[in-house]
Amino acid sequence: MPERLVVHLNREHPRDVEPEAAVLETDRSFVLEFVNHGGPIHVHLQLDDGLATVATPAANQVYVEADQRRGVEVSIPPDHPPAKGYVELSTGYGAEKARVNVAVTDERKDGGPDVAVDESLAEKADVEDDQSPRLTDVARPVVAAAGLVAVAVVVALAVSDSLAVLVGGAAFLACLAVAAYLLA
Missing domain, CATH: 2.60.40.10 (Immunoglobulins)
Structure with missing residues (x-):
């Protein structure tokens, strides 16, 4: 400086x-x-x-x-x-x-380099973050919620004769299958 x-x-x-x-x-x-x-x-x-x-x-x-x-x-x-x-x-x-x-x-004047570097900079920091959730802790509730939504979509498809509901439900089920594949 x-x-x-x-x-x-x-x-x-x-x-x-x-x-x-x-x-x-x-x-x-x-x-x-x-x-x-x-x-x-x-x-x-x-x-x-x-x-x-x-x-x-x-x-x-x-x-x-x-x-x-x-x-x-x-x-x-x-x-x-x-x-x-x-x-x-x-x-x-x-x-x-x-x-x-x-x-x-x-x-x-201070006898050092342009930027003062502390010796602790070379040490590896051991940071354990016990507060962060694991993937399995997050995936289980998401999969359960997606399963409930999938059941609701299947029931809506069975009850409705609308083509829009049929296409939307099929698209949702396809997205759900892709998400399950990527999480596995």
Whole structure:
């Protein structure tokens, strides 16, 4: 998960740009999260040459609406070399500027892979679900109910002279035979 650096906008005065930290040391992509405390504002991001060799911002121009938040990811590939540089943030056509010095290290700060894996992941989980019904427990009542319906269909066929009842009953008995075959 990318690291985050909050940058406050319009907090002290209009077009004010104020990062919560002046220095960021990271070994992966990071997000500049702009928090706007006033009216709508445009922020321009510019990476110096040293940082631009390993990092790419998702956008160079960012519009943040009044009293809103907006994040911009600065991507760094996993196989990056170490680098140092800065991100310059400017508002008001360059009238207000702030700089965040960034050191990109080649080794993980936590010393592990990108995704932490617990040792228990390799163990096979023995899940016994005694609550789930077995097929035979479900099939017996279904077969009994289908048998009762089949008897009702046979009685209806014997009593009725209607061709529709005869065809429907025959179709039902055929479906019942197919279901019994598939369950067996």
